Amino acid sequence: MMIYLPIAEVSVNAFLLLGLGGMVGVLSGMFGVGGGFLMTPLLFFIGIPPAVAVATEANQIVASSFSGVLAHLRRKTVDLKMGTVLLVGGLVGAALGVGVFNYLKSLGQVDLLVKLCYVVFLGIIGGMMFFESLNAIRNTRSGKPLARKKHNWVHGLPFKMRFRTSGLYISVIPPLIVGVLVGILAAIMGVGGGFIMVPAMIYILGMPTKVVVGTSLFQIIFVTAFTTLLHATTNYTVDMVLAVLLLVGGVIGAQFGAVLGARLKAEQLRILLAMMVLGVCGKLALDLLLQPTELFSIGTAGDH
Amino acid sequence: MRWLLLLLLALLTAPLRAEEVVLGLSQDQVSISTNFDGSEIIIYGAIKRETPIPESDPLQVIVTVSGPLVPVTVRRKDRRFGIWINVDAVDVDAAPSFYAVATSAPWDEIITNTEDLRHTVSIPRAIRSVGAPMGVDEPQAFTDAVIRIRSNNGLYALKEGAVELRESTLFNTSIRMPANLTEGDYATRIILTRGGEVVSVYETGIDVRKVGLERWLFNLSREQPLLYGLLSLTIAIAAGWGASAAFRLMRSG
Numbered sequence: 001m002m003i004y005l006p007i008a009e010v011s012v013n014a015f016l017l018l019g020l021g022g023m024v025g026v027l028s029g030m031f032g033v034g035g036g037f038l039m040t041p042l043l044f045f046i047g048i049p050p051a052v053a054v055a056t057e058a059n060q061i062v063a064s065s066f067s068g069v070l071a072h073l074r075r076k077t078v079d080l081k082m083g084t085v086l087l088v089g090g091l092v093g094a095a096l097g098v099g100v101f102n103y104l105k106s107l108g109q110v111d112l113l114v115k116l117c118y119v120v121f122l123g124i125i126g127g128m129m130f131f132e133s134l135n136a137i138r139n140t141r142s143g144k145p146l147a148r149k150k151h152n153w154v155h156g157l158p159f160k161m162r163f164r165t166s167g168l169y170i171s172v173i174p175p176l177i178v179g180v181l182v183g184i185l186a187a188i189m190g191v192g193g194g195f196i197m198v199p200a201m202i203y204i205l206g207m208p209t210k211v212v213v214g215t216s217l218f219q220i221i222f223v224t225a226f227t228t229l230l231h232a233t234t235n236y237t238v239d240m241v242l243a244v245l246l247l248v249g250g251v252i253g254a255q256f257g258a259v260l261g262a263r264l265k266a267e268q269l270r271i272l273l274a275m276m277v278l279g280v281c282g283k284l285a286l287d288l289l290l291q292p293t294e295l296f297s298i299g300t301a302g303d304h
Numbered sequence: 305m306r307w308l309l310l311l312l313l314a315l316l317t318a319p320l321r322a323e324e325v326v327l328g329l330s331q332d333q334v335s336i337s338t339n340f341d342g343s344e345i346i347i348y349g350a351i352k353r354e355t356p357i358p359e360s361d362p363l364q365v366i367v368t369v370s371g372p373l374v375p376v377t378v379r380r381k382d383r384r385f386g387i388w389i390n391v392d393a394v395d396v397d398a399a400p401s402f403y404a405v406a407t408s409a410p411w412d413e414i415i416t417n418t419e420d421l422r423h424t425v426s427i428p429r430a431i432r433s434v435g436a437p438m439g440v441d442e443p444q445a446f447t448d449a450v451i452r453i454r455s456n457n458g459l460y461a462l463k464e465g466a467v468e469l470r471e472s473t474l475f476n477t478s479i480r481m482p483a484n485l486t487e488g489d490y491a492t493r494i495i496l497t498r499g500g501e502v503v504s505v506y507e508t509g510i511d512v513r514k515v516g517l518e519r520w521l522f523n524l525s526r527e528q529p530l531l532y533g534l535l536s537l538t539i540a541i542a543a544g545w546g547a548s549a550a551f552r553l554m555r556s557g
Contacts, residue, residue, distance in 0.1 A: 004340040004483065006518040007525055011341055011483030059536050063544030070545075108379050108390045116387075225537055232533030236525050240536040241338070244543055251547035288387040296449030297390070299377045 007239035008052045014245060016046065021249025028064070028250070029257020030264070031273045036061050036191035037125075039246065041118055041280050050111045052239055054101075054190030055231035059243045061192045061224045064250055065217045072214030079165035079211045083218040085172050086179040086197070090223035093183020098230040101188055105235070108299060112288075117189050119285045125195055126277035133270035140267070166207045166215075174204055179219065187227045192220040323363070324352045325494045325506035332508070334481060334490075335515040342483040345369070345510065348476035349494065361499030363472040364407065364414045366425060368495070369479050369510065371402030371459075372488035373432070378446040394446040398432040401486045403460045406477040408467040416500035423502055425495060427451055427460050458482035487512055 003014040020042055028035035036057050043053035072078050104110045159172045178200045182193035197216045201207045207215070232238040261269060330346035347367055357363070376399050379390040405427065407414050420426050433447050454460040459482060467477040475494075490510040496503045514522055525532040 001339065002341040002483065003338055004336055004518060006514065006521045009484060009486065059540050062537055063540035066541045067545050067548040108377065108393055112387075112389050228537055229530065229533040232525065232536065233529040236529060238525070238533060238536050240521055240532075240539060243536060243540050247540055247543050248547060251544055251551070255548075255551045290388075291383070292381060292388055294449075294453065295381045295388075296446065296453065297379050297381070298450060298453055299379060 003241065003245070005048075005052075005239050005242050007237065008048050008056075008242060010047060010049075012046065012048075017242065017245040018249040020046070021246035022253035023249075024246075025064075025250035025253020025255075026257035026260065027253075027273070027276070029254035029259075030261035031257075031269055035064075035250070037118070037122065037189070037195055038276070038280060039250075040114075040190040041122075041284055044115075045283075048242070049237075050114050051105065051235060051237045052242070054114060054188070055228065055235060055237040056239045056242045056246075057190035058186065058224045058231065059228040059238050059240075060246050060250065061190075062221055062228060063243070063247050064254070065192060065221050065224070067251075069214065069217045069221055072217060075214070076165075077211050078214040078218050079163055079207070080218070081161075082163045082166055082168075082175060082205075082207070082211075083215045085161070085175045086182075086215070086219040087222050089176040089179020089181075090183035090186070090219055091226055093180035093185075094187045094223050094227045094230065095183075096180070097184040097187025098227065098234060100184070102234055114188060114190075115284050115288060117185070119281055119288065121185070121189070121196070122277050122281035122284070126274050126281055129270055130274035130278065133267045133274060136270075137267045163207075166205075166211055168205070168207065170205065178204065179223075182219070183223050183227075186220075186223050187230070192216075192224055194220060323496055323504055325496065325504060326350045326352050327494060327506060327508060329492070329508070329510065332510055334485070334510060334512040336485060336487070336513065336518055337515050338517055340483060340485075340518075342485075343481045345479045345481065346476065347479060347492070347494070348474075351473050351475070351496065357472050358498070363469070363503070364409050364497045365467045365469055365475045366408070366414060366493075366495040366497065367404075367406045367467055367477050367479070368425060368430075368491075368493045369402070369404045369481075370400040370430060370491045370493075371486060371512070372490075373398040373400050374486075375399075376450065378449055380446070380449075394433075394443060396431060396433045396447060396450060399450050399454075400430050401459065401488070402481065402490065403427055403430050403454075404463070404479045404481075405461070406463045406466040406479065408465065408469040408475065410464050411462070414500065415495075415497050415502070419497070419500060419502050423495065423505065427455075427462055457484060459484070481512075485512055487514055 001014045002011050004011045020039070024035040024039045024042070027038060039060070040053050040057045043057065044050055069078070101110060104113045160169055161172050162169050178197060182197050185191060185193045185196060194216050197219070198212055201212045201216060202209060228238055327347070327349040334343045334345070351363065376396050378394050378396060380392045381388045382391040384391065405425065415425060420429055424430055428447070428451065431447055431450060451460055458480070467475055469475045490512050492508050492510055494506040513519065
């Protein structure tokens with residue numbers, strides 16, 4: 001069944017979208033990630049204009065994270081104070097990101113920017129995950145425990161603040177910077193940024209693992225909602241029909257993914273995810289590196 | 305067979321007089337709805353004459369359907385720092401978003417270059433480009449690219465011999481419109497030629513509009529972007545929450 005997307009102005013198969021949503025949903029349920037970083041490139045591959053894919057994906061992330069945050073709030077695993085600090089940074093970052101996005105759109109380089117960001121971040125994250133889980137598997141075999149650094153440069157900065165839920169007394173500067181960076185990424189890449197924020201919260205801010213996911217989801221909802229509104233009002237690129245279709249597939253897929261994920265070992269899951277991330281990264285990198293069959297592209301006038 | 309008939313009729317007829325088109329369209333409106341998957345428009349008609357069919361060159365019919373003329377920016381990629389990025393851009397002043405030409409005979413036999421230029425019939429003529437900025441080599445390549453890309457997307461088409469003409473009087477053809485159409489008034493022309501010279505031009509329009517939900521959403525997103533953004537957030541949250549709540553109920557129930 002073909003469906004005409006009113007904003008993207010392309011006709012795509014509704015079942016393909018539901019299927020994509022479902023597939024990424026299964027992955028996000030299995031691995032506990034938002035899936036935005038996989039969904040957005042997949043949308044590029046099926047012919048959705050990158051600007052629409054990024055803006056719509058931001059909208060979808062708000063929705064798919066919403067039920068997650070409610071669950072975490074019930075379990076009291078959200079550090080609201082830390083979340084708010086991250087959020088302030090995130091909103092600034094999102095505004096900066098949309099600004100950069102619109103500027104490069106006017107230069108005709110926005111596709112390049114989005115794809116480059118993806119190649120760089122997917123490459124880094126995928127590579128790190130891959131080697132870390134390889135090490136973890138090796139360590140569990142040899143029985144070595146994982147060490148975590150407690151004190152680092154973060155603790156020497158001014159403007160300290162107490163975060164009770166996380167049991168931290170640290171400067172607000174690092175969380176603000178993390179927030180800004182994640183906000184920029186959210187706006188440019190159409191991702192929640194959980195895959196950057198979660199490691200940053202654990203390794204840089206030293207937050208306890210149990211509050212990390214809830215707090216990052218809390219921040220992500222507001223930042224992506226803000227990004228969605230910015231894209232909707234400046235670029236008119238949020239496609240509601242696309243978002244709802246992806247979402248319905250995604251929510252159903254996530255339920256199956258959660259069940260599947262419980263049956264697999266954590267390290268194996270991580271390696272699988274890492275390989276998938278590297279696969280998408282490789283495909284995007286090839287698109288940039290190989291000579292395209294069509295060197296020309298048509299854009300709307302006044303864009304440059 | 306058709307040519308023989310034509311010839312016979314041509315022999316029987318008197319000198320050249322005005323010939324006019326009486327036109328029918330299978331639809332003068334294309335509605336882009338949620339399940340829009342392209343459209344096929346049948347254009348048919350007759351040629352009205354007060355006098356017998358002239359005996360000079362045989363009559364030929366050209367049908368053109370043109371989407372709204374909009375300026376576009378064409379960009380060219382080149383290799384920089386090892387990757388392919390957009391380097392040059394040329395503004396094309398006006399290019400139809402859709403352009404289909406159907407003829408009753410091979411292009412060379414149907415219209416002269418001068419007449420093509422005067423009436424902007426062929427695809428390259430339908431694209432208006434004032435010129436490339438200084439320093440861009442091969443500006444023509446950019447216009448060619450517009451034609452090539454849009455032809456590949458089914459947006460531009462030249463179909464020689466696709467107009468069926470019976471006894472120099474009745475004609476019909478079908479124009480295929482793809483799913484990726486833009487809104488607007490699609491100017492439709494029926495051009496009659498004899499020996500490459502234009503005898504008569506008939507113009508009408510096909511209205512291509514988004515309808516229903518598509519139209520409402522599109523308009524809202526342009527006229528009330530903030531409201532649209534808030535609405536899409538609300539709907540998405542409600543859908544996501546509703547779906548997961550339904551799943552929880554199913555599992556517990």
